[in-house]
Amino acid sequence: MGSGQVTDWQGKNVTVAGLGVSGIPAAKVLHGLGAKVTVVNDGDDARARAQAAELEALGIAVRLGDGATxxxxxxxxxxxxxWKPDKPLFTAAREAGVDIWGDVELAWRLRGPDAAPxxxxxxxxxxxTTVQMLAxxxxxxxLRTAAVGNIGVSLLDAVLGEEQYDVLAVELSSYQLHWAPSLRAHSAAxxxxxxxHLDWHGSMEAYAADKGRIYEGNRVACVxxxxxxxxxxxVREADVEEGCRAIGFTLGAPAPxxxxxxxxxxxxxxFVENRQKSAQELAEVSDVDPPAPHNIANALAAAALARAFGVPPKAVRDGLRAFTPDAHRIAHVADVAGVAYVDDSKATNTHAAEASxxxxxxxVWIAGGLAKGAVFEExxxxxAGHLRAAVLMGADRGLIREALARHAPEVxxxxLDRTDTGAMLAAVQEAQRLARPGDTVLLAPACASMDMFANYNQRGDAFAEAVRELGAGA
Incomplete structure (x- = not known):
């Protein structure tokens, strides 16, 4: 199919893998362009059957319970x-010389000639957070823009919809980048x-390589x-366009x-005239909400991308002031008896938990859930120096317990050996018992939530509800 625009989809046989949030729109879009679409899906439950019925009514073929052939x-x-790269469906496609695209690749190929960078x-x-700040x-x-990709408007809608954009702020996961070989951004971070996600990518090297694809072909800045x-x-390994610059962000004083x-x-x-001798003020740390170190780093990355696009300094300040963080990201729930209760349920891996x-x-740290192959030693x-105590819950809490025994034996x-719906209230009550005035009870699980909850939002809501119960009894 080459790397250029695919203009004639009429009668082209396209297989869409998966009925999820990206699969269904992709199937509909391709069908609308005249392709002969078959959707294959591993699952065959009531939800999948309802989704299949909706697509079949449009004339799209669906095979449930057979995502391998x-x-x-x-x-x-x-x-x-x-979908993991080692699935039999993809092996068969590669052996047959058939291209495999993700939803991002499809959106990139379907852009019009005057598409927004x-x-x-x-x-x-x-x-x-960074993409929302950037938007x-x-x-x-x-500028006419939208936060798209993993969040906000779907990429396909942004590319094919009526709305005209000047520029798009695009969040991309390592999964999406893996399946987007021809994507070329204006600038990327x-x-x-x-x-x-090492269980998906197979190794840290493969994970890093997929992340690094975002820099390929950048025109102005690799942040x-x-x-x-x-x-x-x-950045060093990326093949970029002539004149593209490497731009760093740091919590310290910046070099040129x-x-x-x-x-x-x-x-x-x-992005100043004389970067050897001068610097441009953009905003104050207090303009960033919350002003936690990792969030200031997010703001600097967003500012770098915006400045690469030619945005004036005042817009950086005004945009950061207008930004409000999503729920469950270092969200202060309440103070009870001199103890702050903070919900960072979005900290679903060790790196996010470390920042928190x-x-x-x-x-007093509430942690645990599904480890997804992570280790907790580091x-x-x-x-360890920040911990008064820890309350552990969830399927893989034993891994955290062992790391605490080795590296913080005095904590x-x-x-909590339970995974029922009341477990979060029990965890919050234990944390209250251990906390002293001035402490923070922090839900930063360092794990995914699906062993006990539908998603991290539900886990955070359960925490907030439990804290409210404490407050009512305080």
Whole structure:
């Protein structure tokens, strides 16, 4: 299918892998373009059957309970991002010489000739926040934009819809990048790299390589994290357009070609006339909500991408002031008896939890859930000095308990051997018992939630509800 625009979809046999949030829109779009679409799906439950009925009514073929077999005559596979690269369907496609695209690749190929450029963001943590900050900054500059990708507007809708955009702020996961070989962003950022989704990618090297794809073909700026050398290494390895620059962001004073922090001010020494001798003030640290260190880093990355697109300094400040963080991201729930209760249920991996634990002095830590192949030694070793106590719950809590025993043996640990719906209330009650005035009870699980909850939102809601019960009884 080459790398150019595919203009004639009429009668093309396309197999869409997965009925999820990206598979269904992809199937509908391709069908609308005249392709002969077959959707294959591993599951065959009531929900899948209802979704299949909706697609079949449009004339789209659906095979439930058989996601392994490549349908006869397939000329292209479009996959949901979560499907692992080693699935038999993909092996069969590769052997048959059939291209495999993700939803991002499909959206990229379907863009019109005057399509809005993409400012792209990936990283283990902070992607959504950074993209939302970036969208606010671009809006403050008077640009028509949207936060798209993993969040907000679907990429296909943004590319094919009626709305005309000047620029798109695009969040991309490592899964999506794996299946997007021809994507070429205006500018892109890798915020950080830490072990995550290794069960999917197979190795840290493969995970990093997929993240690094975001820099391929960048035109103006490859934004990296000065504190995370692995992100700078990815810039070095990337094949970019002539004149594209490496731009660092740092929580310290910036060197030339970097954005950083000086005396509580976010400053730019990259997109200024004389970067050897001068710096441009962009915003104050207090303009960032919340002003936790990792969130200031997110703001600097967003500012770097916006400045690469030519946004004036005032728009950076106004955009950051307009930004409000999503629920369950270091959200202060309440103070009860002199103890702060903070919900960071979104900290679903060790890297996010480490950033969260670094933001407070004395913590009763509520953690545990599904580890997704993660190890907790480094997290506990780095965070031990901040811990008053820990309350553990969930399927893989034993891994955290063992790390605490090795690296923080003096920290009291409560091991809650339960996964029922009342477990969170019990965890919060135990945390209250262990906490002292001035402490923070922090839900930063360092694990996924699906062993006990539908998602991290539900887990955070359960925490907030339990805290409210404490407050009512206080």
């Amino acid at each position: 490549l349908p006869e005559g397939t000329e292209l596979v479009v996959t949901a991002p979560g 993409w400012l792209a963001v990936t990283g283990t943590n902070g992607k959504t 606010e900054i671009l809006k403050a500059a008077g 890798v915020l950080n790299l830490a072990p995550d 990296y994290n000065v504190a995370d050398k692995a992100t700078e290494d990815l 070609s970097q954005l950083g922090v000086v005396d509580g001010i976010l400053v730019d020494r990259a 634990l670094a933001a407070y002095e004395s913590i 997290l506990v070793a780095k965070s 009291p640990v409560v091991d």
